[in-house]
Amino acid sequence: MRSLRLAPLAAVAVLAAACSSGGAPAATNPIASPTATPSGVASPEAASRIDVMLSDQLRIDPAAMTVPVGRPVTFVVTNKGTTLHEFVVGDQAFQDAHDQEMMAGGGMSMSKDEPTAIGVEPGKTKELTITFDKAGTTLAGCHVTGHFAAGMRAEITIQ
Ligand SMILES: [Cu+2]
Numbered sequence: 001m002r003s004l005r006l007a008p009l010a011a012v013a014v015l016a017a018a019c020s021s022g023g024a025p026a027a028t029n030p031i032a033s034p035t036a037t038p039s040g041v042a043s044p045e046a047a048s049r050i051d052v053m054l055s056d057q058l059r060i061d062p063a064a065m066t067v068p069v070g071r072p073v074t075f076v077v078t079n080k081g082t083t084l085h086e087f088v089v090g091d092q093a094f095q096d097a098h099d100q101e102m103m104a105g106g107g108m109s110m111s112k113d114e115p116t117a118i119g120v121e122p123g124k125t126k127e128l129t130i131t132f133d134k135a136g137t138t139l140a141g142c143h144v145t146g147h148f149a150a151g152m153r154a155e156i157t158i159q
Pocket of ligand 1: 144147
């Protein structure tokens with residue numbers, strides 16, 4: 001009567017083989033877990049990210065920001081308006097140069113992003129990472145025609 005028991009056992013063996021051949025590689029991944037960071041704990045990286053809003057009221061919010069010297073700072077810039085805005089970081093001379101560039105271009109925005117200047121389409125969010133190498137103050141501004149003059153700027157304190 002042994003032959004009656006062989007059939008179900010063979011079926012189990014086939015099923016087990018099918019399962020292990022499909023699932024084995026995903027079972028262990030030594031790279032995935034050790035780098036997990038505890039949630040809810042502020043890290044130095046988190047402190048160097050600043051959320052910035054650009055609006056059709058021609059404002060950069062916050063209008064004053066403080067950033068560290070010598071460490072990368074990522075500005076997470078959201079345009080919540082319905083027209084293009086820019087986030088151009090640099091001193092007054094740099095801002096003036098961008099304003100002139102804008103007028104020379106007939107009011108058109110920058111044709112491409114630069115290391116410290118981005119254009120942000122309506123409803124979009126873009127990141128700009130800058131390392132400030134010395135303490136002091138600098139500016140952020142939007143140079144779509146008339147915006148900077150209307151007050152679309154922010155002061156950045158580096159310390
Ligand atoms: Cu603007």
